[in-house]
Amino acid sequence: MKKISFYASNFLVVMLLVASTIVTGQTKLPNIVILATGGTIAGAGASATGSAYTSGQVKIDAMIDAVPNIRQLANLKGEQVANVGSQDMSVKVWLDVANRINTLLASKDVDGIVITHGTDTQEETAYFLNLVVKSDKPVVLTGSMRPSTALSAEGPLNLYNAVAVAASPKSKGYGVMVAMNDEIHSAHSVKKMMTTPVQTFQSPEEGMIGSVVFGEVDFFHKPHGLHTTSSEFSIDGVKSLPRVDILYACADSSPDLVDLMVKAGAKGIVIAGVGDGNMNAGTLEAVKKATKAGVAVVRASRVPLGAVLIKGEIVDADYGTVSADELNPQKARILLMLSLLKDRSREDLQRVFIEY
Known part of the structure; x- marks a missing residue:
C-alpha cells in the first residue's frame, strides 16, 4: 500500500506541474548572450535615405529593446565587447571575443551566443571562431547592410532571427553560423558577394545550410569541414597570432x-592568385625563395569560386607551397595564422587546408 501511495503521489505532483505550465503558458526559455562588436547594425546616419552613416552608434541594450517579441525567444543578456566598424576588426578583438565565448559556453547557464558584427569582415570573424570555439552550443553572427536609422533597416529582423537560431535545439553541433536575410550559412562557406545589397551573404559553392523565417528555423545539411569541438586549434594562453600577409596577383605583378613581405616579418604569405592560384614567373621564383627560407606560402585564388589544384599549372611540391583548396584568400590567411602557432611540415599544412 505504501508503494502504491508513493507512485500515486508522484504522479499527482507531475500532473499538477503539467497543468500549471498549461495554465500559465510558461516554458523554460534558453539563455542566450548577445555579444556586440559594433558595425552597421549599430550604425546611425543623418538621413533615412542616404548612404552615409557612422558604425557602432547604438549600444546593445538599446538594440535588443528595439526588437518586438525578441524576449519571447530566450532570456537575453547583452555585452558590449567591442565597438568598431568591421573594417577595423583586429586579431586582438578576435581573441577577446573567442575567449569570452569559450568562458560563457562552458557554463551550464548559457545555451548559445549571438554576435552582432559589421559585414565587411564578418565571414573572417565567423571562420576564426569556427576554428577556436570549444563547444557544440550554437554561435551565430548577424548584422545588417543598412544602419539602424535607414529606411527599411533589416537589422532588427536579422537580430531576431539570429536569436531564434541560437535558441533552437536544432542548432547544436552546426559550428559557427551566419544568419542574415532569412538564411543560415556555415562559417566555412559563407562569402560577402556584393558591396551593399541585403542579399550579400551567400554560400555559392555549397549552399546555405538552413533558413530562418520570422524565427522558424530549418536546417538542410551539415556544414563542411572540421570545426569547434573537432578542431585541433586552441587559443589558450595565446596573446597574438603570427603575421600573415596577402598578395593580390594581377597581370605583371x-x-x-x-621579398618586402618577408623582410617586414611575415611568417606566412597567402597568394590571391589568378585563375587556379597562379602567378607570373618572377613572383613564382620569389615564392620559391621565400619557402626555402622557411616562410609558409599558400596559394588561393582571386576568382570567387573553385578549389585550387595541388597539381595544376603549379605543382605545389616543386615550390614548397600549399593549396588553399576552396578557401578564399582572407579565410586562408586565418587558417594559416592559426596553423603557424606550431611548427608544421608542408605536408601537414596541406592536410590542414584540406580538412578545414
Whole structure:
C-alpha cells in the first residue's frame, strides 16, 4: 500500500506541474548572450535615405529593446565587447571575443551566443571562431547592410532571427553560423558577394545550410569541414597570432612584393592568385625563395569560386607551397595564422587546408 501511495503521489505532483505550465503558458526559455562588436547594425546616419552613416552608434541594450517579441525567444543578456566598424576588426578583438565565448559556453547557464558584427569582415570573424570555439552550443553572427536609422533597416529582423537560431535545439553541433536575410550559412562557406545589397551573404559553392523565417528555423545539411569541438586549434594562453600577409596577383605583378613581405616579418604569405592560384614567373621564383627560407606560402585564388589544384599549372611540391583548396584568400590567411602557432611540415599544412 505504501508503494502504491508513493507512485500515486508522484504522479499527482507531475500532473499538477503539467497543468500549471498549461495554465500559465510558461516554458523554460534558453539563455542566450548577445555579444556586440559594433558595425552597421549599430550604425546611425543623418538621413533615412542616404548612404552615409557612422558604425557602432547604438549600444546593445538599446538594440535588443528595439526588437518586438525578441524576449519571447530566450532570456537575453547583452555585452558590449567591442565597438568598431568591421573594417577595423583586429586579431586582438578576435581573441577577446573567442575567449569570452569559450568562458560563457562552458557554463551550464548559457545555451548559445549571438554576435552582432559589421559585414565587411564578418565571414573572417565567423571562420576564426569556427576554428577556436570549444563547444557544440550554437554561435551565430548577424548584422545588417543598412544602419539602424535607414529606411527599411533589416537589422532588427536579422537580430531576431539570429536569436531564434541560437535558441533552437536544432542548432547544436552546426559550428559557427551566419544568419542574415532569412538564411543560415556555415562559417566555412559563407562569402560577402556584393558591396551593399541585403542579399550579400551567400554560400555559392555549397549552399546555405538552413533558413530562418520570422524565427522558424530549418536546417538542410551539415556544414563542411572540421570545426569547434573537432578542431585541433586552441587559443589558450595565446596573446597574438603570427603575421600573415596577402598578395593580390594581377597581370605583371611585381615579384619584389614577396621579398618586402618577408623582410617586414611575415611568417606566412597567402597568394590571391589568378585563375587556379597562379602567378607570373618572377613572383613564382620569389615564392620559391621565400619557402626555402622557411616562410609558409599558400596559394588561393582571386576568382570567387573553385578549389585550387595541388597539381595544376603549379605543382605545389616543386615550390614548397600549399593549396588553399576552396578557401578564399582572407579565410586562408586565418587558417594559416592559426596553423603557424606550431611548427608544421608542408605536408601537414596541406592536410590542414584540406580538412578545414
